[in-house]
Amino acid sequence: MDEVAIGLIGFGTIGSGLIHILNENKTVIEARTGFRIKLKRIADLDIESDRGVIFDKSILTNDAYKVLNDPDISIVVELIGGYEPARTFILEAIRNGKSVVTANKALLAQHGPEIFENAANNCVDVAFEAAVAGGIPILRSLREGLIANRFDKILAILNGTCNFILSEMTENPGSGFSQALLKAQQLGYAEADPTLDIEGIDSAHKLALVLALTHGIRVPIESIHVEGITKIDAFDLVMAREFSYKIKLLAIIIRHGNRVEARLHPTMIPERHPLSKVDGVFNGIFLRGDLVGDQLFYGRGAGREPTASAVMGDIIELIRSGRSGKAGRVPPLGYPGPLKSSDCILDMNEVTTNYYIRIQANDRPGVLSRIAGIMANHNISIHSVVQKGRDFSGEGAVAVVFITHSAKEADLQKATLEIGNLDVVNCPPAIIRIEDEDLD
Amino acid sequence: MDEVAIGLIGFGTIGSGLIHILNENKTVIEARTGFRIKLKRIADLDIESDRGVIFDKSILTNDAYKVLNDPDISIVVELIGGYEPARTFILEAIRNGKSVVTANKALLAQHGPEIFENAANNCVDVAFEAAVAGGIPILRSLREGLIANRFDKILAILNGTCNFILSEMTENPGSGFSQALLKAQQLGYAEADPTLDIEGIDSAHKLALVLALTHGIRVPIESIHVEGITKIDAFDLVMAREFSYKIKLLAIIIRHGNRVEARLHPTMIPERHPLSKVDGVFNGIFLRGDLVGDQLFYGRGAGREPTASAVMGDIIELIRSGRSGKAGRVPPLGYPGPLKSSDCILDMNEVTTNYYIRIQANDRPGVLSRIAGIMANHNISIHSVVQKGRDFSGEGAVAVVFITHSAKEADLQKATLEIGNLDVVNCPPAIIRIEDEDLD
Numbered sequence: 001m002d003e004v005a006i007g008l009i010g011f012g013t014i015g016s017g018l019i020h021i022l023n024e025n026k027t028v029i030e031a032r033t034g035f036r037i038k039l040k041r042i043a044d045l046d047i048e049s050d051r052g053v054i055f056d057k058s059i060l061t062n063d064a065y066k067v068l069n070d071p072d073i074s075i076v077v078e079l080i081g082g083y084e085p086a087r088t089f090i091l092e093a094i095r096n097g098k099s100v101v102t103a104n105k106a107l108l109a110q111h112g113p114e115i116f117e118n119a120a121n122n123c124v125d126v127a128f129e130a131a132v133a134g135g136i137p138i139l140r141s142l143r144e145g146l147i148a149n150r151f152d153k154i155l156a157i158l159n160g161t162c163n164f165i166l167s168e169m170t171e172n173p174g175s176g177f178s179q180a181l182l183k184a185q186q187l188g189y190a191e192a193d194p195t196l197d198i199e200g201i202d203s204a205h206k207l208a209l210v211l212a213l214t215h216g217i218r219v220p221i222e223s224i225h226v227e228g229i230t231k232i233d234a235f236d237l238v239m240a241r242e243f244s245y246k247i248k249l250l251a252i253i254i255r256h257g258n259r260v261e262a263r264l265h266p267t268m269i270p271e272r273h274p275l276s277k278v279d280g281v282f283n284g285i286f287l288r289g290d291l292v293g294d295q296l297f298y299g300r301g302a303g304r305e306p307t308a309s310a311v312m313g314d315i316i317e318l319i320r321s322g323r324s325g326k327a328g329r330v331p332p333l334g335y336p337g338p339l340k341s342s343d344c345i346l347d348m349n350e351v352t353t354n355y356y357i358r359i360q361a362n363d364r365p366g367v368l369s370r371i372a373g374i375m376a377n378h379n380i381s382i383h384s385v386v387q388k389g390r391d392f393s394g395e396g397a398v399a400v401v402f403i404t405h406s407a408k409e410a411d412l413q414k415a416t417l418e419i420g421n422l423d424v425v426n427c428p429p430a431i432i433r434i435e436d437e438d439l440d
Numbered sequence: 441m442d443e444v445a446i447g448l449i450g451f452g453t454i455g456s457g458l459i460h461i462l463n464e465n466k467t468v469i470e471a472r473t474g475f476r477i478k479l480k481r482i483a484d485l486d487i488e489s490d491r492g493v494i495f496d497k498s499i500l501t502n503d504a505y506k507v508l509n510d511p512d513i514s515i516v517v518e519l520i521g522g523y524e525p526a527r528t529f530i531l532e533a534i535r536n537g538k539s540v541v542t543a544n545k546a547l548l549a550q551h552g553p554e555i556f557e558n559a560a561n562n563c564v565d566v567a568f569e570a571a572v573a574g575g576i577p578i579l580r581s582l583r584e585g586l587i588a589n590r591f592d593k594i595l596a597i598l599n600g601t602c603n604f605i606l607s608e609m610t611e612n613p614g615s616g617f618s619q620a621l622l623k624a625q626q627l628g629y630a631e632a633d634p635t636l637d638i639e640g641i642d643s644a645h646k647l648a649l650v651l652a653l654t655h656g657i658r659v660p661i662e663s664i665h666v667e668g669i670t671k672i673d674a675f676d677l678v679m680a681r682e683f684s685y686k687i688k689l690l691a692i693i694i695r696h697g698n699r700v701e702a703r704l705h706p707t708m709i710p711e712r713h714p715l716s717k718v719d720g721v722f723n724g725i726f727l728r729g730d731l732v733g734d735q736l737f738y739g740r741g742a743g744r745e746p747t748a749s750a751v752m753g754d755i756i757e758l759i760r761s762g763r764s765g766k767a768g769r770v771p772p773l774g775y776p777g778p779l780k781s782s783d784c785i786l787d788m789n790e791v792t793t794n795y796y797i798r799i800q801a802n803d804r805p806g807v808l809s810r811i812a813g814i815m816a817n818h819n820i821s822i823h824s825v826v827q828k829g830r831d832f833s834g835e836g837a838v839a840v841v842f843i844t845h846s847a848k849e850a851d852l853q854k855a856t857l858e859i860g861n862l863d864v865v866n867c868p869p870a871i872i873r874i875e876d877e878d879l880d
Contacts, residue, residue, distance in 0.1 A: 021588050021731060028590055031656060034776040129585060135732030137585025145569060145577025148461050148752035150468055216471060274738065277714065291461060291749035292575030292739055298714065299735035309731035312588035325765010336474040 002035040004319050007067035007098075009089055010079035011044035011060075014103060014130070016051035017308030018077065023054060033316055035323075043067045068092045075318050077311060078102040087111050090126070094118045099327065101314040103130035103307060106196075109205040109221060112212070113339075116332050125327045127314035132206045133158060133283045135306030136299040137313065142213045142287075143334045149289030151214040154253040155269070155435060158206040160281035160302045161190045161197040162229050162249040166266075167279040169237050170246060176234050189281055189302075199228035200249065204264050207251035209333075214253065215260050218339035225348040227265035236358060236432060239401050240268055242386065243356075246276040247432065261346045268356055268434040349410035354383070354434035357402040357416065362424045368400060371419050378415035381405040383439060397426060406440055442475040444759050447507035447538075449529055450520035451484035451500075454543060454570070456491035457748030458517065463494060473756055475763075483507045508532045515758050517751060518542040527551050530566070534558045539767065541754040543570035543747060546636075549645040549661060552652070553779075556772050565767045567754035572646045573598060573723045575746030576739040577753065582653045582727075583774045589729030591654040594693040595709070595875060598646040600721035600742045601630045601637040602669050602689040606706075607719040609677050610686060616674050629721055629742075639668035640689065644704050647691035649773075654693060655700050658779035665788040667705035676798060676872060679841050680708055682826065683796075686716040687872065701786045708796055708874040714738075789850035794823070794874035797842040797856065802864045808840060811859055818855035821845040823879060837866060846880055 008015055021029075022039055030036055039055070043064040061067070067076060068089060076093040078100060080086045086107050091114075093100050100119070102108070108115065108128055119126045129139050133156075142151075157163050161184055168180040175183075181198065184190035196202045204221040212218045229249050240247050245268040254261040269276050274296045278284030283301025288294050300306040321329055333339060361367045368387065375382060381404065388399045404412075412431065420428040448455055461469075462479055470476055479495070483504040501507070507516060508529060516533040518540060520526045526547050531554075533540050540559070542548070548555065548568055559566045569579050573596075582591075597603050601624055608620040615623075621638065624630035636642045644661040652658045669689050680687050685708040694701040709716050714736045718724030723741025728734050740746040761769055773779060801807045808827065815822060821844065828839045844852075852871065860868040 025588055025590060025730070029588055031777070032587055032771075032775055034771075135586075135729070136735060137581045140585050141577045141581065144757060145580050145753045146575075146749065147472055147756050148465055148469055148749050150465060274717065277717065289575070289749065290465070291745040291752075293743075293746060295576060295737075295739035297735075297737060300733045303733075305731040306733060309586065309588050309729065312731075313585045316587050317584060320769050321764070324761070324767075324769035327764075329760050329764035329769075331472075331474075335472055337471065 001030065003038050004035055004074060005038045005040040005072040006075040006077060006315060007040055007070060007073040008042045008077045008079065009064050009067055010081065011042050011046070011051065012079060013304050014307045014311065015042070015079045016053045017304035018311055019053040019055050020305065021308050021312050029316070033319070035319060037315065037319070040073055041067045041070060064089050068096060073098060074322065075099050075101060075315055077315065078104060079311070081106070083107055083110060090115055091118055094122050094124055097122060097124060099124040099318045099322070100126045101311055101318065102126065102128050103311060104128070105131040105202070105205040105209060109208040112333065113218065119332070120328060123327050125318050125321060126332055127318055129314050130307050130310035132209055133285060133297070134299070134301040134303065135309045136283060136285065136297050136301065137310070138285050138297050139209070139213060141297065142210070143330055146289055146292060149291045150255065151253065151287060152255050152290055153288040154210065154214060154251070154285065155275055156210065156251040156285040157248050157275060157278050157283050158251050158301065159197055159203045159249060160283060160300070161194065162203070163278065163283070164189045164281045165198070166229060166232070166247055166249065169232065169234060173234055173238050177230060177232060198230055200226045200264050203249060203251055207253070207262065207264050210251065211253055211260070211262050212339055213334035215255070215344070216335040216339050217260060217341070217344050218333065219342040219345060223342040223345060225263040225265065229266050231430065232266055233430065235399065236356070236430065239356070239358070239386070243268070243403065244271045245269060245434070246271055248275060250435065252435070256346060259344055259346050261351055263348065263351065266432055268432055268436070270436050270438070349413070351409045352406050353409070354406055354436060354439045355404045355412055356432040356434055357404065358430040359400045359419060360397055360426045361400060362426070363398045364424055367424050370422060370424070371400065374418050375402070375415050378411040380407045380411055380415055403434065441470065443478050444475055444514060445478050445480040445512040446515040446517060446755060447480055447510060447513040448482045448517045448519065449504050449507055450518060451482050451486070451491065452519060453744050454747045454751065455482070455519045456493045457744035458751055459493040459495050460745065461748050461752050469756070473759070475759060477755065477759070480513055481507045481510060504529050508536060513538060514762060515539050515541060515755055517755065518544060521546070523547055523550060530555055531558055534562050534564055537562060537564060539564040539758045539762070540566045541751055541758065542566065542568050543751060544568070545571040545642070545645040545649060549648040552773065553658065559772070560768060563767050565758050565761060566772055567758055569754050570747050570750035572649055573725060573737070574739070574741040574743065575749045576723060576725065576737050576741065577750070578725050578737050579649070579653060581737065582650070583770055586729055586732060589731045590695065591693065591727060592695050592730055593728040594650065594654060594691070594725065595715055596650065596691040596725040597688050597715060597718050597723050598691050598741060599637055599643045599689060600723060600740070601634065602643070603718065603723070604629045604721045605638070606669060606672070606687055606689065609672065609674060613674055613678050617670060617672060638670055640666045640704050643689060643691055647693070647702065647704050650691065651693055651700070651702050652779055653774035655695070655784070656775040656779050657700060657781070657784050658773065659782040659785060663782040663785060665703040665705065669706050671870065672706055673870065675839065676796070676870065679796070679798070679826070683708070683843065684711045685709060685874070686711055688715060690875065692875070696786060699784055699786050701791055703788065703791065706872055708872055708876070710876050710878070791849040792846050793849070794846055794876060794879045795844045795852055796872040796874055797844065798870040799840045799859060800837055800866045801840060802866070803838045804864055807864050810862060810864070811840065814858050815842070815855050818851040820847045820851055820855055843874065
């Protein structure tokens with residue numbers, strides 16, 4: 001049986017998962033591929049800690065160039081994460097004629113063009129299925145199986161940490177954001193510094209990759225509207241339930257002819273929507289193709305084995321490509337030519353959608369009419385309104401919740417700014433956008 | 441831009457869908473692939489009927505060999521269906537050095553080995569994503585993205601016709617099987633002769649392909665336990681709802697070490713199971729990988745555009761493979777070596793599962809105790825029992841419904857045979873197997 005040598009840089013959780021797979025599923029992988037994968041060398045700054053997996057300790061090195069310069073190694077797996085030294089190592093691997101597998105969405109969202117261009121020039125491949133939705137083979141599906149489709153709509157839950165926190169807050173309406181985050185941290189679903197997750201940055205990196213693959217648009221995440229989940233109040237989750245909605249942090253990509261709406265924020269979706277059943281640390285991608293109609297992909301978006309499964313799928317993909325011919329069979333970002341840039345993205349102000357607006361106001365006569373008047377002045381038509389009594393947040397304050405008909409983001413922003421400035425309103429209105437095709 | 445010529449044999453619904461895609465999504469396909477696909481010739485016995493799509497009529501021929509012998513054509517798309525002449529045409533295409541795309545599950549389940557062996561010998565590929573679950577890229581996911589996983593459990597709804605009928609019977613409890621079938625036929629979801637669908641044959645062909653891809657086992661469908669949906673009574677759907685179950689026609693593959701349980705029959709699943717939300721003509725594949733954990737793939741499993749989307753994905757896959765190297769990058773049935781045969785399949789008599797048993801008996805004292813006694817004699821332990829009064833089917837008859845703890849199929853069969861022979865029992869007991877992990 002042929003043997004293919006690979007090297008690993010970054011020996012953390014996913015790296016140890018990879019060794020677990022090479023140990024435990026060796027037989028099945030060899031039976032399916034017809035070749036043997038040999039992990040020849042592992043580089044990590046920490047070559048002491050016990051990772052809980054069995055392997056030949058002599059392959060450990062703290063010098064990444066022992067991997068990058070090894071002529072036997074044809075594939076380098078980069079699992080360090082972050083921008084540097086990951087970028088440098090990947091470019092060096094490419095220069096040395098090695099294909100690369102990585103799960104590094106931040107790096108690819110930021111430095112993708114440089115990396116992919118270098119790979120093409122050096123006739124090697126860069127694979128990154130593990131960068132989006134962990135064990136779910138979604139990138140491959142978008143780039144290959146579904147390639148003939150225009151993607152009219154994509155709604156995706158791409159961050160298990162946020163989804164766990166929101167599920168937790170939904171199931172235990174008493175549990176506020178901080179308490180749910182703490183639980184996520186205790187269970188190992190959130191990092192000590194959870195900023196990248198809860199502020200939506202991690203999801204935005206993934207959104208940027210999906211946007212490139214589905215629409216050929218390559219933008220830095222700064223040109224996408226990104227909101228995290230830190231402002232979600234337990235009260236909003238109670239209200240969501242009253243309206244038969246669930247709140248999910250959604251990556252949203254909607255096609256309008258040649259322009260595309262791309263945004264990431266907490267979103268209310270109907271309880272009957274397939275994504276509303278995607279709870280806990282699970283990820284889900286709902287897509288509407290002009291040919292295939294509606295599809296849902298559901299599974300674990302993080303964790304040692306699911307992510308390592310995706311890395312392993314990529315390693316095998318690259319070995320197969322290498323053996324059957326040359327690199328570059330499938331363009332890494334889905335399009336062989338130059339990608340379009342941010343002028344194809346619909347300005348957030350032009351986005352039209354439905355809104356949930358929560359306003360905390362003094363319980364005085366005429367307040368509701370003044371608020372409603374401002375909305376009307378800004379062309380915001382109200383679908384339903386619920387006023388909750390004085391028990392909301394202390395003396396004299398009421399919470400008024402509006403669900404709007406379809407409205408323009410610019411109008412909504414103006415209206416809520418004006419409402420927030422009313423003397424009877426205590427704080428800026430809270431806004432959660434709604435994806436509900438039964439509303440207009 | 442490079443142009444690749446393809447030929448089509450069989451100009452029915454899916455074939456016209458293919459032309460629709462080539463017309464409507466030409467721009468996006470060319471942008472993503474960098475090449476142009478030219479449908480050079482279409483062969484069909486009927487070259488007169490209007491298919492409702494625009495194309496150059498001069499490419500139509502009633503001689504399939506005009507496609508098979510055209511040296512320009514590198515890929516032949518076979519969409520005739522059935523065994524012959526599809527088999528002959530595919531083998532001829534392969535002999536002529538052309539790769540083949542087909543949606544013909546019956547042919548592949550029956551003659552797969554011959555076709556794939558010929559393809560390998562002639563260095564061409566045979567792709568068949570459209571053969572299972574229409575527009576859902578499930579075969580590619582199993583063979584590539586998820587390749588490192590052992591598949592511990594697969595539960596799949598693979599026939600839209602049956603799923604529509606069962607959904608219809610569930611939603612309208614008054615609607616019996618015949619009425620639901622009639623509605624499916626009126627809506628174009630069932631054929632005039634629906635036998636292949638409703639008897640489970642079509643699903644079994646797909647199950648056989650999935651079994652090969654996931655476990656390397658190749659068996660004729662005769663060695664799989666196959667039951668259709670014709671015996672499902674509206675009463676069973678009412679009872680299912682009482683137990684918070686739904687009834688789905690499931691392809692079931694469960695791994696037990698080196699042996700595999702493979703069966704296809706109507707199955708009760710908990711309402712909370714993700715597959716229970718797969719209604720109407722949709723397909724769904726639930727899988728449990730030892731690495732990725734639980735995943736669900738959901739989408740349209742039939743219809744003109746979804747199926748043609750999968751065919752188109754395969755065409756592009758084959759063109760990409762041809763351009764980047766040689767054929768055979770991925771083994772068509774997931775394993776490069778010879779596949780295992782039916783001795784890896786657990787005998788149906790050895791299968792252990794939970795059962796719903798409906799017995800129609802005379803309402804006389806002692807009946808329940810006699811039935812329960814027979815079950816006990818055969819080691820079948822009862823989880824719950826519901827007796828419904830005389831309104832079930834005329835005078836003196838009651839329906840008694842049992843849910844069992846885990847029991848062996850052989851025991852179950854013996855017990856129900858014995859119960860059916862009781863003088864107080866009017867007809868053979870009806871059995872529906874249950875997949876509920878909360879039962880034991």
